[in-house]
Amino acid sequence: MPADQAFVSVGGLAKYFGGIHAVRDLSFGLARSEIVGLIGPNGSGKTTTINMLTGVLKPDGGTIAVEGVEMARAPAHHFARSGVARTFQVPRLFRRMTVMENLMVPALSDPTEKRQAAEARARGVLAFLKLGHMADEYARALSGGQQKLLELGRALMLKPRLLLLDEPFAGVHPRLLEQIIDHIKSLNRDGHTIVVVDHNLEAIQSVVSRTIVMTRGRKIADGAVAEVLQDPEVVRAYTGARAKH
Amino acid sequence: MPRLSFPHAVQALLLVIAVLLPLFVGPYWTHVGAVAWYYALLAASWALLAGYAGQFSFAHMAFAALGGYSSALFVSKFGLPLPLASVCAILLAMGMGALVAALVLRLSGPYLALFTLAISEIFRLVLVAEDEVTRGMLGLEVPGFFPGSSDRPYYYLGLALVVLSLLGMNLLLSTRVGLFLRAIREDEGAANTSGIDTTRYKILVFIVTSGIAALAGTYYGHFIGILTPNIAILPEMGLVIAMAVIGGIESLPGAVSGAVVVYLLSESLRSYGEWRFVLLGLVLILVQRFAQNGLFPFIERLGRKRLAPQAKLAIGKTMGNGHAG
Numbered sequence: 001m002p003a004d005q006a007f008v009s010v011g012g013l014a015k016y017f018g019g020i021h022a023v024r025d026l027s028f029g030l031a032r033s034e035i036v037g038l039i040g041p042n043g044s045g046k047t048t049t050i051n052m053l054t055g056v057l058k059p060d061g062g063t064i065a066v067e068g069v070e071m072a073r074a075p076a077h078h079f080a081r082s083g084v085a086r087t088f089q090v091p092r093l094f095r096r097m098t099v100m101e102n103l104m105v106p107a108l109s110d111p112t113e114k115r116q117a118a119e120a121r122a123r124g125v126l127a128f129l130k131l132g133h134m135a136d137e138y139a140r141a142l143s144g145g146q147q148k149l150l151e152l153g154r155a156l157m158l159k160p161r162l163l164l165l166d167e168p169f170a171g172v173h174p175r176l177l178e179q180i181i182d183h184i185k186s187l188n189r190d191g192h193t194i195v196v197v198d199h200n201l202e203a204i205q206s207v208v209s210r211t212i213v214m215t216r217g218r219k220i221a222d223g224a225v226a227e228v229l230q231d232p233e234v235v236r237a238y239t240g241a242r243a244k245h
Numbered sequence: 246m247p248r249l250s251f252p253h254a255v256q257a258l259l260l261v262i263a264v265l266l267p268l269f270v271g272p273y274w275t276h277v278g279a280v281a282w283y284y285a286l287l288a289a290s291w292a293l294l295a296g297y298a299g300q301f302s303f304a305h306m307a308f309a310a311l312g313g314y315s316s317a318l319f320v321s322k323f324g325l326p327l328p329l330a331s332v333c334a335i336l337l338a339m340g341m342g343a344l345v346a347a348l349v350l351r352l353s354g355p356y357l358a359l360f361t362l363a364i365s366e367i368f369r370l371v372l373v374a375e376d377e378v379t380r381g382m383l384g385l386e387v388p389g390f391f392p393g394s395s396d397r398p399y400y401y402l403g404l405a406l407v408v409l410s411l412l413g414m415n416l417l418l419s420t421r422v423g424l425f426l427r428a429i430r431e432d433e434g435a436a437n438t439s440g441i442d443t444t445r446y447k448i449l450v451f452i453v454t455s456g457i458a459a460l461a462g463t464y465y466g467h468f469i470g471i472l473t474p475n476i477a478i479l480p481e482m483g484l485v486i487a488m489a490v491i492g493g494i495e496s497l498p499g500a501v502s503g504a505v506v507v508y509l510l511s512e513s514l515r516s517y518g519e520w521r522f523v524l525l526g527l528v529l530i531l532v533q534r535f536a537q538n539g540l541f542p543f544i545e546r547l548g549r550k551r552l553a554p555q556a557k558l559a560i561g562k563t564m565g566n567g568h569a570g
Contacts, residue, residue, distance in 0.1 A: 054438055080440035094431035097424075105428045108421040109440030115421075158440055 007032040007193055008053075008162055013062035013072075015048050015217075022048040023217045026062070030162070035184070035194040037204040037211035037225065041237060045217040046197045047089065050164050053195075054086045055079035066162065081109065085155035086164040091147040095140040099131060099150055102139050106157040118157075125153045129183065145176035152183065162193045169200040181207055201229070213237070251548040256498050263404055267397050276396040279468060281508040282403025286410055286461035288488040288504035289497045293414050294454040295486075296494035297423070299430030300447065301354065303482055304345060304361035305458050307368040310477040311338045312459025313466030314372065314379060317387040322378075327388060331463045335456050342455025346448040353433070365477055372474035384473045387466040399468045406464055410457050411497055417453065418497075426450055487525065491532050493539025502541050 006029030013026040023045040030036060038046050051057040053064060055076035064072040071079060085106075094102050100122055107118035126132045129149045134142060142150060148168060155163055168180055177200075184207050188194055198204050204211065205225050213221040213228055215237040221228045228234055267275045287309060295301050312334045319330035345364060349357050372379045379385055391398040417423060425446050428436040437443050466472045475481070484507070492503020507525060514521035536543035 056434065056438065075442075076434075076437040077440050077442045080438055086438055088435070092432045092435040094428050094435065096431060097427055101424060101427075105424055105436065105441065106439040108424060154439060 006030055007034070007067060009063070009065040009068075010053070011063045011065075013049070013052060013064065014060050015045075015052060015057060016060050021217045023052070023059075023214075026214070026217075026219055028212055028219065028222060030193055030195070033188065033191045033193055034210065035188045035196070035208050037208040038195055038197045038214065039199070039201065039204060039211055040214035043216075044214040044237075046214055047166055048217075049214070050086060050166050050195070050197060053079075053162075053164055054084055077109070080106065080158055083159060083161035084164070085158040085160035085162070087148070087151045087155055087166055087168060089167045089170065091144075091151045093139040093142075093147055093150060093154075095138070097139060098136050099126070099139055099142070100135045102150055102154055103157050106154055109158075122153075122157060125156050128156075128186075129153050130179070145172045145180075148172060148180065149176075149183075152180070156187075160192060162195070163187065164195045164197070166197050167199070168196060169198050169203040177203060252498070252545050255545070255548065259498075259502070260408070267400050272396060275400050277509065277512045278505075279396050279400040279403050280465075281505045282400070282407050283461050283465040283468070284485060284488055284504040284508050285407045285501040286403075286457055286464070287485045288492065288500040289407070289411060289414065290454040290457035290461070291485055292489045292492075292494050292497055292500035293418075293457075294450055296489065296496075296500070297418065297430060298426040298447065298450040299353075299433075300349075300450065301358045302345075302349075302361040302451075303358050303479075304365045304368075305454070305485060306477040306482045307365040308338045308342060308455040308458035309462030309465070310368065310372065310472070310474070311341060312462030313387070313472045313476060314385065314462075315459075316463040317385055317466055317472060318378065320388055321386075327390065327467070331460075331467070334463050335459045338459030338462075339452045339456040342451040342453075343448055345455070346451030350444055350447060362479070365482065366479075369474045369477040372477070379474070382473055382475075384471040387470055387472055389470060390467045396468075399464075403464060403468070406460060407501060410460070411501065414453070414457075414497055422446065422449070487529050489539075491529060491540060493541040493543075495538060496541050499539045499541030503539065506540075 008030040010029070011027045013023055014021070015023040026045070026049060038049065040046050048057060052059045052072070055071070055074050055078060059072050062072065063070055066082060066084060069082075071082065074082075094105065100119070103122035103125060104115075104118055107113050107121060108115065123132065123135070126135055129152065131146060131149055131153065134146065139147065139150060152165070152168070165184070168184070169177055172180060181203060184194060184196065188207075196204060196208060208225060210223060211225045211228050212219055213231070213234045220237060221231045221234045266278060287305060291305050294305070315337050316331045316334035319325045319333050320327055325333065345361070349360055352360055373381050375381070376383070390402065418426070425436065425441050428439065428441060429443050429446060433443050462476065465476070485504075488504040488507045489500040490503070491507055492501065493499020511521050511525060514524060517524070532540060
């Protein structure tokens with residue numbers, strides 16, 4: 001792949017719900033192994049963007065290319081099998097299945113993956129997430145923070161090239177928050193390209209170097225976190241209360 | 246020597262009882278048993294569809310009717326040999342199952358239930374209205390599988406079909422497909438974003454369960470000798486659901502046990518008239534209140550508790566090894 005070609009390239013992405021423009025003319029690129037924040041006030045179109053980047057929603061316009069392959073019209077399972085994995089704002093686990101089974105589902109969705117190899121990989125992921133002792137528990141028995149970790153683990157079982165984390169820090173105990181931050185940093189060091197959507201700016205700042213800011217479905221800033229947070233439009237749209245004048 | 250697990254021991258015992266039963270009871274109870282296998286096939290296949298895959302379809306009896314009627318009509322109108330007619334009827338139902346699945350792909354919960362209920366009612370009314378072909382409420386005569394008037398061959402055929410269907414469905418559930426179906430039941434969107442082609446597996450489960458429902462209908466039609474559109478009425482669907490829920494909607498042997506127990510109970514209490522249904526309703530309420538997963542898993546759990554001291558010892562040993570390792 002040429003060095004100037006983005007690993008992920010999003011161009012002119014648009015999504016309308018009736019008369020509401022949830023996302024309009026959104027374009028950005030992601031370099032391989034980059035970790036980027038996607039922030040914005042409620043209703044700015046962040047989750048809609050994530051949903052389009054994972055095939056959950058079909059865009060009404062625009063392109064999504066991963067390593068040069070156009071995927072905007074592909075179904076969600078095709079995104080997942082291509083290594084685009086995600087978590088949800090509120091964890092959507094298979095609640096009446098065990099922790100191990102939750103991890104086996106994405107692993108075995110690859111028809112070439114053998115059950116034994118998948119189990120070994122799942123144990124590795126559980127050890128990484130410090131959930132090894134919970135393998136045989138039902139997912140519904142996990143605490144809120146542990147559910148977030150398990151959902152991250154489920155995404156990792158897809159051997160992701162691009163990981164989209166929708167509010168990974170929301171409602172998490174401070175100690176677990178540090179753990180999640182460490183996990184994200186560690187995954188990025190291992191070469192994963194990651195997009196983090198969250199409202200917790202302190203946490204976002206601690207893991208990403210670049211951030212994209214959206215408001216009312218449009219991108220209003222894209223750059224280094226410190227610079228972006230000083231951008232007057234961003235301050236007006238989102239961080240006004242936090243800005244130092 | 247390998248030890249039989251408690252659920253397998255219970256299933257083996259029930260199978261032995263089922264095989265020996267006709268040797269000890271009269272023709273009436275053999276007949277009742279043979280009808281119970283019809284319900285067992287329906288309850289188990291509905292448990293796979295609703296309990297495992299989360300697809301609460303009310304069109305199951307329509308597929309049973311489709312199987313029964315088409316098999317009979319293939320014989321009477323096209324002169325097909327009876328076994329071939331039955332196979333064609335089942336294949337037709339599987340095709341229709343795929344079509345219904347494609348129609349309801351985006352529906353779930355009450356919408357799916359209402360849509361499939363409408364499909365079932367439309368099909369039943371077609372059976373009533375097309376009386377030149379189906380003989381409507383007068384009933385369509387269906388040739389028998391076996392010569393003579395004994396119900397015993399039907400009893401054993403029904404038992405064999407139940408055992409084979411259970412083995413087939415269990416085989417399916419033991420593969421990754423079983424895991425995917427349960428994931429779809431839990432959260433279809435999350436299953437999709439976990440790489441599962443949910444469309445494919447939902448269609449697959451409709452095809453399989455429609456085929457088994459049609460198998461049940463075919464068996465029933467050729468056994469009873471006459472079919473009316475009443476085979477697909479809503480109370481029949483309600484009865485199959487109650488059987489599956491009482492036995493265990495997430496347990497195929499549980500659904501079979503539920504069907505057999507409920508049907509035998511309703512026949513035993515026949516002298517009480519409508520009151521037997523009041524009693525069955527009470528049983529359903531009590532099961533929902535105290536054994537939500539059904540009676541079979543409840544009994545299984547009780548059995549495991551009785552074996553608890555041995556289990557604890559085994560767990561202790563395993564943990565000991567774990568720490569040492």
